[in-house]
Amino acid sequence: MSEIIGGLFGVVPNLLALPKERRELRDNALREILVALDETYLYYRDIERGKGRSDDREALLVRYWSAAAIPMRHIDRDLAQRCDQKAEYCLNPDTYDADAVKELGIGLESVRNAYRTLLNPRSLVHKPSAVRREPRL
Template identity: 50%
Template sequence: MIKTLLDGLSKILGPIATLSKDRRELKDSALRVISNALDETFLYYRDINNSGQRNLEREALLSKYWSAAAIPMRHFDEQLSNICEHKSEYWVNPDNYDDNDIEQLGIRLDDVRQAYRKMLSPKFSIAGKDTYTKAEKQQAHKNAYERWSTEDDEKLELLFCEGKTVKELSAIFARNEGAIESRIKKLELREKYDR
């Protein structure tokens, strides 16, 4: 009976897990295309600096690279997709753009690279809450999302036994109070010490 139940759950949850994996793979693919466009653009600028001459064929290719980057990105970040499309339009005829246009469109190469890097950062979210990166979370709590060591667990147990509050433990371990509560629960410290 349990096997039947587990098989049923696998049939239901399998496609959900596959969708999540497929979405990650699509995002990775979209990011690879942007990375390629960025790299080719940087290489082109390097070559211009070395030779002093523009290459219209390469500029046409850059337009295609950026257009190709815009298409899959629209599923993940509309703003970055629009920036890629503007980069594509820019490379059709760069002479039509001045520094002010480039700034207003947000298509400076450093700005695009920064947006790309932001997309590379893994995101964590809680239902109904804002999304944030691990680095952002670690600004408030240095050890956020880091593994608990055996020494940490032992120290937590000792301090818990001494009567430290969750708030105090949060400060000591540089983790948020939710992480402390979760670890206390995982280690069954409340049950073990009747607290």
């Protein structure tokens, strides 16, 4: 009996650690998507303000979206795929038309809504009052 109890005490710390590890994994995945979203929105803002396109910043966006896909695959495979596809879009934007972006769910509002749902699944997803069109890269 003491061996069984001793064995259980050895397992309990591992069981208690799982939720924290899972939470950290989830937080890291969400953080990566937030960085990709923020950097993409900032880039589009700069384009709208007349700064023009930047190959260097577009290359960074590819890296941000690719980096977001990796940890997200453990949390939400669909969103991970969308992040990967968003990286591909940033790499080759001219190969995607508006219909493809919508069909793939890689528009910024679509990805942001998925992010917000994961961030707080109990809240309603914010619907923008006006649909903002992403500039063509």
